[in-house]
Structure formats: C-alpha cells, structure tokens
Amino acid sequence: MTTExxxxxxxxxxxxxxxxxxxxxxxxxxxxxxxxAANSFSLALTRWDGIGLAEPVGxxxxxxxxxxxxxxxxxxxxxxxxxxxxxxSVVGGLVLAVTLNKPGPLVGLYRSAIYLPMVVSxxxxxxxxxxxxxxxxxxxxxxxxxxxxxxxxxxxxDPDVAxxxxxxxxxxxxxxxxxxLYLAGLKGTDPTLEEAAAVDGAGAWQRFWRIVMPxxxxxxxxxxxxxxxxxxxxxxIVWAMTRGGxxxxxxxxxTYMFQQAxxxxxxxxxxxxxxxxxxxxIGFIITYLARQARTED
Amino acid sequence: MxxxxxxxxxxxxxxxxxxxxxxxxxxxxxxxxxxxxxxxxTLLWLSPIVFVLFVATRxxxxxxxxxxxxxxASFSLDGFATALTEGGVLQALGNSVIVTAWAVVASxxxxxxxxxxxxxxxxPGRRTILLTMLAGNLLPPQILLVPVASITEAxxxxxxxxxxxxxQVGFGIGFYTFVLHGFMRSLPTEVFEAARLDGAxxxxxxxxxxxxxxxxxxxxLAALATTWIFNDLIWAMTVLRTESKFPLxxxxxxxxxxxxxxxxxxxxxxxxxxxPTAIVFFMFQKQFVSGLLVGANK
Numbered sequence: 300m301t302t303e304x305x306x307x308x309x310x311x312x313x314x315x316x317x318x319x320x321x322x323x324x325x326x327x328x329x330x331x332x333x334x335x336a337a338n339s340f341s342l343a344l345t346r347w348d349g350i351g352l353a354e355p356v357g358x359x360x361x362x363x364x365x366x367x368x369x370x371x372x373x374x375x376x377x378x379x380x381x382x383x384x385x386x387x388s389v390v391g392g393l394v395l396a397v398t399l400n401k402p403g404p405l406v407g408l409y410r411s412a413i414y415l416p417m418v419v420s421x422x423x424x425x426x427x428x429x430x431x432x433x434x435x436x437x438x439x440x441x442x443x444x445x446x447x448x449x450x451x452x453x454x455x456x457d458p459d460v461a462x463x464x465x466x467x468x469x470x471x472x473x474x475x476x477x478x479x480l481y482l483a484g485l486k487g488t489d490p491t492l493e494e495a496a497a498v499d500g501a502g503a504w505q506r507f508w509r510i511v512m513p514x515x516x517x518x519x520x521x522x523x524x525x526x527x528x529x530x531x532x533x534x535x536i537v538w539a540m541t542r543g544g545x546x547x548x549x550x551x552x553x554t555y556m557f558q559q560a561x562x563x564x565x566x567x568x569x570x571x572x573x574x575x576x577x578x579x580x581i582g583f584i585i586t587y588l589a590r591q592a593r594t595e596d
Numbered sequence: 597m598x599x600x601x602x603x604x605x606x607x608x609x610x611x612x613x614x615x616x617x618x619x620x621x622x623x624x625x626x627x628x629x630x631x632x633x634x635x636x637x638t639l640l641w642l643s644p645i646v647f648v649l650f651v652a653t654r655x656x657x658x659x660x661x662x663x664x665x666x667x668x669a670s671f672s673l674d675g676f677a678t679a680l681t682e683g684g685v686l687q688a689l690g691n692s693v694i695v696t697a698w699a700v701v702a703s704x705x706x707x708x709x710x711x712x713x714x715x716x717x718x719x720p721g722r723r724t725i726l727l728t729m730l731a732g733n734l735l736p737p738q739i740l741l742v743p744v745a746s747i748t749e750a751x752x753x754x755x756x757x758x759x760x761x762x763x764q765v766g767f768g769i770g771f772y773t774f775v776l777h778g779f780m781r782s783l784p785t786e787v788f789e790a791a792r793l794d795g796a797x798x799x800x801x802x803x804x805x806x807x808x809x810x811x812x813x814x815x816x817l818a819a820l821a822t823t824w825i826f827n828d829l830i831w832a833m834t835v836l837r838t839e840s841k842f843p844l845x846x847x848x849x850x851x852x853x854x855x856x857x858x859x860x861x862x863x864x865x866x867x868x869x870x871x872p873t874a875i876v877f878f879m880f881q882k883q884f885v886s887g888l889l890v891g892a893n894k
Contacts, residue, residue: 313717314798321713324706324769325725331766332732335743342742349746395637398630405631412638415645418877419870420827422845426852426866427644430651430859433664437647440665471644479888532736535829539849556738561834566742573738584734588727591774 339577342570349566360571370572373543373550376462377579380533380551383463385526387470392477392522397507399478400485410482414475421472425539428468429455432540455541458548465549469536473529477522484518485511517590524587531580552576652676652863659859675860676868679851685865687840688847692872695757695843696826699764700818707769708810711776712802716788726777733770740767741834748835755837763835764825772817775887779813780806816887819880823873844869 343360347353364370395413399406416424431438432454439451454464488511496506512519534553537543543550543558550558552572560569651664655672662669679685710729714722744763745754753759783806791801807814829845836842839850848865855861877884 313713313719317713317717317719317798320709320798320802321719321725324710324773325729327706327766328729328732328769331744331747331763332735332740332770335740335747336732336735338743338746339739398634401630405634409634409638412641415642415874418823418873419645420823420829420845420873422827422829422848423866423869426848426862427648429852430648430664430863431644433859435663435665437643437665440663471641476888479885528734528736532738534738535845538829539845539852553736553738557741557830557833560742561745570742573736573741576736577739580734580736584731587734588731591730592723592727594778 336577339570339573342567343574345567345570346565347567348564353567356567360568363568364571364575369547369550369555370552372547373552373555374575376548376550377531377552379462380466381527381530383466384469384473384533385530387466388473388477389522389526391470391474393481395474395478396481396485397511400482410478413478416472417475419472421469421535422539424468424472425465425536428464428471429540431468432464456545458545461541461545462549465537465540468540469533472536473526477526480518480522481515484515488514520586520590524583524590527583528580528587531576531583552579648863648867651859652867654860656858656860660857664859672860673864675858675864678855678858678861679865679868683851683855683861683865684839684842684847685844685851685868688842688844689868689872691757691841691847692826692843695760695764696822698761699768699825700821702761703765703768703772703821704814704818706765707772708776708807708814709802710769710773711780712806714773715777715780716806717798726774729770730774731770733767733774737767737830741830745834755835755841757836757841759835760832760843763831764828767831768821768824772821775817776810776813779810783809812883815880816883819876819884820887822876823884826873 342353344355344357345353346356346360399410399413419427430436433439434453438454442448442451452460455461492514493506493510496510501509532553533551534557537549537551537554538557541549543554547555552575556569556572556576559565559572650668651659652675653671653673654668655670655674658666658668658670658672713719714726719725748754748756748759748763753762787805787809788801791805796804826843827845828843829849832843832846836846839847842850848862848869851865852862
C-alpha cells in the first residue's frame with residue numbers, strides 16, 4: 300500500500316489539456332471499435348441485406364448456423380487450424396529457438412532466414428505459395444525428380460489436402476515470430492540452474508523439461524494466447540490462396556463470415572458468425588489481458 | 597496486423613533486459629550436427645522466396661514452354677514492367693504508401709498523448725481505461741467489419757482512402773497506447789519535476805521532454821505499425837470498392853486474377869510488394885524485434 304500511495308502522490312492532478320489528450324484517442328477507439336462491436340451483436344439478431352431495414356429474427360441466425368454444413372465445415376477447419384497451425388508453429392519455433400540459442404555468425408544467418416518470411420504480408424505469402432503449389436510448380440517438380448510421382452497432386456484444388464497446404468504456408472510465416480519470442484525468453488533463463496542440474500546427473504531432455512521450460516512459462520502464456528487469437532482471425536492467407544474453396548473445404552470462420560457479408564450480402568447472418576468468432580476468442584483475450592495487467596503492477 | 601497480427605504483440609525493452617550477474621556466455625556451437633541440420637532447413641525456408649525470384653525473372657514464353665517448376669533458362673524483367681504499369685502495382689504502391697504514412701503518424705500521435713495522460717497523471721480508473729483500450733485491439737476484426745462498413749457509408753467516407761486511414765488508426769491505437777504507457781511510466785520522475793519547476797506546462801513537458809525521450813519505443817512501434825498497416829488486406833477489402841484506390845495486398849489479388857497464367861507478372865508483383873516492408877525490417881531490425889517482444893518479457 301505504501302508504494303501505491305507514494306506512486307499516486309507523485310502523479311500530478313489532471314489539467315484540462317491532459318483530459319483532451321486522453322479523451323480524443325479514447326473516443327476515436329470507442330467510435331471505431333467498441334461501438335461497431337456492440338452493433339454486431341444486435342445485427343446478429345436480424346436479417347439484413349444492407350439496403351432496407353434490418354428485420355429482427357431473434358436467435359434464428361444461430362439456429363440456421365447450427366444446421367449450415369458450410370459453417371460446420373468452417374468450424375471444424377478452424378479447430379484443425381488452431382491445433383495444426385498453432386501446434387506446428389509453436390513446436391517449430393521452440394525447437395529452432397533452443398537450437399539457435401548460441402552465438403556464431405552462421406547461427407545469426409539461420410535466424411534471419413527463419414524470420415525473413417515475417418516481412419512478407421500474409422496475402423503475398425499466399426501468392427508465393429500458389430506458385431510453389433502450382434500443378435507444374437516446384438513442389439510437384441521436386442516430387443517427380445525424387446521418383447515420387449504418386450504423391451504429386453493439385454495441392455490447392457484437392458479437397459483432401461488443400462487446407463493443410465494452406466496451413467503449411469501459414470506456418471512458414473509464423474515460425475520465425477514464435478522463435479523470436481522464445482529466444483528472448485531463453486535469454487532471461489539462468490544458465491547456472493541448468494549447469495547445476497547437469498552436475499546432478501540430469502539428462503538433456505530432463506533438463507529441458509524440468510529446468511528450462513518452467514522458466515519460459517511467461518513467454519509460453521503469451522505465445523499460447525497470441526497463437527489462438529491469431530488463428531481465430533486468420534483470413535488473408537486463406538483468401539489469397541483458395542478463397543475458401545475447393546467446395547468450401549478450406550473455409551475458416553473468418554473467410555465464411557466475409558463471404559456472407561460482402562459477397563452474398565447476408566449481413567445479419569455474417570454478424571452471427573462474427574459473434575461466434577468473438578465467443579471463441581474472448582477466453583484467450585482475457586488470458587492475455589490478465590497477464591498484461593499483472594505485468595503492469 | 598495482418599491483421600495486424602496484431603495482437604501479436606507483446607512490452608518493449610525485453611531484449612536482453614534480464615541478465616544474471618554471474619551469467620556465462622552460452623557455449624559456441626562446436627558440433628557440426630547443428631550445421632548439418634540447419635543448412636538444409638535454412639535452404640528449405642528460403643526456397644519459396646528464391647523460387648518466386650526465379651519465376652519473376654523468367655520470360656513468359658520460357659514459363660509457358662518449359663513449365664513453372666523448371667529452372668530458369670531465360671532472364672527478363674518483362675514481368676516487373678507489366679506488373680508495374682498495366683498490372684497497376686505502381687498505383688497500388690502509391691496508395692499503400694499514402695495510407696500507411698498517414699495511419700502510422702496519426703496512430704502514434706494519438707496514442708502517445710493518451711499514454712502520456714495515463715502514465716503521468718492521476719486519471720481516475722486509468723488502469724481500467726488502459727486495459728479496455730488494449731482489449732479493443734485484441735477483438736477479432738470480423739466483429740467490426742459489417743458495422744464499420746455501414747459507418748463509413750453513414751458519414752460519407754465510404755470507399756475513400758481516408759476511411760481506411762481512420763479505421764486503421766481506430767483499431768490500432770489501443771495497442772500502441774498500451775506499449776507507450778509501459779515505456780513512459782518508466783521515465784524518471786525527476787526530469788518532470790525539474791521541467792515543472794522551470795514553469796513548463798503539461799503540453800510543453802510532453803512536447804519537449806516526453807516525446808524526445810520516447811523515441812526508441814516510438815521507433816519500434818513505427819516499424820511494427822508500418823508493416824502491419826502496409827500488409828493489411830481485410831480492412832482494405834472492407835472499406836474500399838474502387839480498384840484504383842486499392843493498396844497493394846488487395847491489388848495483388850486482383851492482379852493474380854487478371855494474369856492467372858502469366859506467373860512471371862504475379863511473381864514480380866508479389867516480390868515488389870514485399871520490398872518496402874523488407875526495407876523497413878532491415879533498416880530497423882533491432883526496433884522491429886524489440887517491438888515484437890513487447891509483453892513477452894517476464
């Protein structure tokens with residue numbers, strides 16, 4: 300309590316100009332973020348084509364969603380996406396961070412190569428990978444050279460593999476980001492603990508799980524929350540590569556929502572999908588906020 | 597954010613912030629196995645970029661005749677020329693630069709004043725305000741798209757680049773304010789008291805002391821915000837309808853549709869879209885990485 304009162308007394312009382320400083324940005328955010336968000340909730344209870352008046356339909360949109368096969372595919376794909384995209388990029392990023400947590404000129408080069416894709420936008424990454432996956436493109440070409448013609452396929456047009464093809468492209472871009480976060484986390488760990496454990500006869504695997512990972516718990520929480528939030532809002536790369544096709548097999552909640560809103564013009568129905576995305580994300584948003592609030596103390 | 601991957605972002609100054617006093621340097625990599633494993637991984641990682649570079653510099657006839665997967669047998673910059681002029685990449689690049697510049701400057705201006713107010717004054721409920729602002733940035737953009745589109749229509753800025761700037765600012769400031777608040781709070785109180793004794797008002801203190809001292813975190817955020825806004829697709833597609841106003845990401849998707857068989861044009865356009873963010877990244881690599889680390893430091 301003493302530190303708190305001391306800190307408070309050090310802060311000046313609030314002059315008028317400072318209220319303006321605070322309120323202008325706050326009102327901008329209120330108007331462009333919180334007000335629209337609130338509107339989405341009320342729109343989700345209507346049928347609206349954007350031109351006439353919105354017709355209230357209660358929970359009908361949600362009942363329709365529960366019976367909409369495309370929505371159910373999108374929901375299932377989003378679960379695959381959170382686990383596949385999240386899992387592969389976190390495991391990949393962590394493994395690379397641990398491997399590359401050493402000095403050395405070549406090591407710096409490896410790190411730069413791994414996080415270079417981050418500067419490429421998701422939409423452009425999608426275009427890059429369309430080239431890779433083209434029927435006569437380098438992936439099929441390499442498989443042919445290796446004598447694996449049986450594995451060649453139309454990666455983005457084959458409903459069985461298209462989602463994973465897009466997912467690999469997204470992981471390619473995300474791994475570097477996760478690696479950077481874990482590298483920073485590893486810098487903060489205490490190497491003497493690990494040495495002590497080694498002296499006591501702990502193997503490398505044991506040291507990693509028992510000594511290093513517990514020290515990375517903070518980073519892991521952030522990585523986890525950020526990954527899930529990102530997975531739920533993934534849109535660009537899928538839109539750039541497949542637009543949700545073939546036959547809606549790569550549809551995610553975000554792409555289906557966008558299509559319903561701006562291609563089909565079912566704004567009420569689209570808002571209902573947005574509310575579902577929000578409901579799925581809110582738990583993770585709170586996790587992230589709670590952690591940030593603790594850092595603030 | 598790519599979406600703005602926004603969220604993605606976690607507290608400045610994490611890089612190397614923690615040093616244990618008796619810390620020993622990690623052992624240098626002496627084992628060859630590291631390189632045996634990492635050289636193929638690195639090459640694999642770079643292969644899409646290298647490959648797109650090959651495709652972009654091949655001639656149309658070479659690609660059509662020998663296939664996309666073949667190694668280059670020709671060198672031609674026609675893809676770049678076509679993409680820039682007929683493909684509209686030059687125009688889109690102009691749109692992107694204008695929107696990004698205005699949005700980054702406006703976002704940082706608004707969020708630095710907000711962060712100053714919240715960090716140096718006894719604003720009632722400031723912690724709640726701060727976290728609320730951050731929460732706004734973490735919302736999935738999908739929940740905002742439809743109402744934002746109608747708001748831009750209602751206030752008569754639908755389908756303008758202004759609308760795109762305003763929307764980017766509104767969605768981004770929560771996060772930037774949060775990061776800048778963390779930084780400004782750590783500035784030493786003595787500086788402020790000295791300035792106050794010299795008769796500086798709150799505005800003067802902000803302008804002459806807080807802004808110059810915050811330069812490192814402003815630079816980090818500027819680097820991040822530039823890449824996020826420059827790379828944005830979903831807001832541009834929500835707000836804009838006229839193709840001549842499109843920034844690069846949606847313009848490239850159109851290009852891909854229009855030149856579906858001219859892979860060299862598509863590849864050249866994509867590469868050029870990646871160049872500006874790559875430049876920002878390499879010029880501000882340190883700031884960029886510290887920006888990404890915001891919040892991951894504990």
